[in-house]
Amino acid sequence: MKTLFINGCSFGTHWTNPSPEFVAALDCDNVTNLSKVGTSFQRACRSTIEWIAQNGNPRMVLIPITFAHRWELALNQDEDDIDGSWVPLQNSNFLSDDYKVQESSIDDVKKLVDQYYKIIPTIKTHWDKMFTDIITFSAFLEKQKINYLMWDMCNGFDKEHLNINIEPYKGFHKIDLISQNPRIIDIWKFCGNRYMRDTMPEDLRQKTPEFAHHHDSTRYKELEKYIIEYINNIK
Amino acid sequence: MKTLLVNGCSFGHCWSPSDKFVASLDCDNTVNISKPGTSFQRTCRSTVEWIAQNGNPARVMIPITFAHRWEMPIGPGEQFDKIDGNWIPLQSTHAMSSNQYSEIELKNNHDEIKKLSDLYYGLIPNVIGYWDKIFTEIITISAFLEQRKIPYLMWDMCNEFDESLLIDHPHVKKTQLIKKNKMIMNIFSFCGNKYMWRHKGGDEKGFFNEHYGSSEYVNLEDYILQYMNDNLLLE
Numbered sequence: 001m002k003t004l005f006i007n008g009c010s011f012g013t014h015w016t017n018p019s020p021e022f023v024a025a026l027d028c029d030n031v032t033n034l035s036k037v038g039t040s041f042q043r044a045c046r047s048t049i050e051w052i053a054q055n056g057n058p059r060m061v062l063i064p065i066t067f068a069h070r071w072e073l074a075l076n077q078d079e080d081d082i083d084g085s086w087v088p089l090q091n092s093n094f095l096s097d098d099y100k101v102q103e104s105s106i107d108d109v110k111k112l113v114d115q116y117y118k119i120i121p122t123i124k125t126h127w128d129k130m131f132t133d134i135i136t137f138s139a140f141l142e143k144q145k146i147n148y149l150m151w152d153m154c155n156g157f158d159k160e161h162l163n164i165n166i167e168p169y170k171g172f173h174k175i176d177l178i179s180q181n182p183r184i185i186d187i188w189k190f191c192g193n194r195y196m197r198d199t200m201p202e203d204l205r206q207k208t209p210e211f212a213h214h215h216d217s218t219r220y221k222e223l224e225k226y227i228i229e230y231i232n233n234i235k
Numbered sequence: 236m237k238t239l240l241v242n243g244c245s246f247g248h249c250w251s252p253s254d255k256f257v258a259s260l261d262c263d264n265t266v267n268i269s270k271p272g273t274s275f276q277r278t279c280r281s282t283v284e285w286i287a288q289n290g291n292p293a294r295v296m297i298p299i300t301f302a303h304r305w306e307m308p309i310g311p312g313e314q315f316d317k318i319d320g321n322w323i324p325l326q327s328t329h330a331m332s333s334n335q336y337s338e339i340e341l342k343n344n345h346d347e348i349k350k351l352s353d354l355y356y357g358l359i360p361n362v363i364g365y366w367d368k369i370f371t372e373i374i375t376i377s378a379f380l381e382q383r384k385i386p387y388l389m390w391d392m393c394n395e396f397d398e399s400l401l402i403d404h405p406h407v408k409k410t411q412l413i414k415k416n417k418m419i420m421n422i423f424s425f426c427g428n429k430y431m432w433r434h435k436g437g438d439e440k441g442f443f444n445e446h447y448g449s450s451e452y453v454n455l456e457d458y459i460l461q462y463m464n465d466n467l468l469l470e
Contacts, residue, residue: 042368045371045375046367046368046371049371049374049375049409049412050406050407050408050409053408053409053411053412054408073358073359073364074359074360074361074363074364074365074367074368075358075359075360075364079404079405079406080406081405081406082406083406084363084364084367084404084406084407085363085364086364086367101358102360102361103360104357104358104360108354108357108358109358111354112351112354112355112358115347115350115351115354116307116351118347119307119309119347119348119351120307120308120309121308121309121311121321122308125308125320125321125322126308128280128308128320128322129276129280129308132279132280132283132284133375135283135379136279136283136372136375136376136378136379137375139375139378139379139381139382139383140374140375140378140379142378142382143378143381143382169315169320169321170315170316170317170318170320171284171315171316171317171318171319171320171321171322172284172320173284173287173288174283174284174287176287177283177287
């Protein structure tokens, strides 16, 4: 079994059937998609490591990087074999009322996330956590000798947001380590959802959000072509 | 310059490695970027950032701090730190010192931080989530150091992880990856503070998480060197 392993948020779950040509081009013969709606990059790292600890190395890992502001806490009443009791967290209006949290209520969870987002002065410095996780998680995949590719799917990172041309935020030298890694598609230039939007016919493109949009399978085929071309270029 | 980089919380901050210990590790100077009250999340982020700014140290030593601590980027923008940016350490309200609070001259006030901390710790039902998060971070930061060919050693300093608590939680098989790694000292049987406590005559069930003096740290250094010799980590 040569498994293509995909893990992200809903922008991964909407990649329902990677084409057979795409899977074969990555030298794989089956697909495991562990993506989960509404989840964070913190969850992508944790659950990928757990899946590998339980199942061994897949042939190839693809990580469409989700929104940087999301996170998770282990609060759920029930556990599953990969995610345990972890529940995804983001702005409270996106949280499902179906959460069954231990010894508490969804209203308390909403109060927490409202307070959390309220006191962060700028989300841009919060990117630092995701950049750290990208660097250390990619090192884990390399240590395991697993081929992988990551790319931003929906953030639209821009160096200007780090004040790079004025007085750069301190503590962000680590972005150079990301730029040096060819297995992370240039996070300052490429964004998966924006790329899929840009390959739409003009009339549709103008009506489609740049970053937060669930594309259909025809767009994912365009993304697959880009990925294959990119991988061939870095070989 | 053959630098020994030490990074942890106050239990790292109050450790001044002896000349003999530093020389035994084939280093000639120590940089200790440990910071009181901080989390392992901060250890990972700041270690990566220090290396991005300064290049590889000759060796890294990480005394692992409390699993329940975390951090948020909520410090004042005009006071960004070279390594820590605007990240502020968080733990339970009663454990956060007045000094830490005085650092937080934010757009937020202290009451807002306290409210967040109380909501956060009020929701979390048990330690399993904290442990799963820190185990994931231990795996990825160790991979980062290995990828850069930096010799390192990590050990629990204050958690006293109990493997029996994980039996009913199949989503933490990832601990097998930690147990296989000799550069992480026996995570379920060794605890730095407890070792120093017992060495100075403290009883088995006594409270061992105190700040020790240099003579106790010399005992810890001797243990570390013996462990490294036994596991061929000094070659």
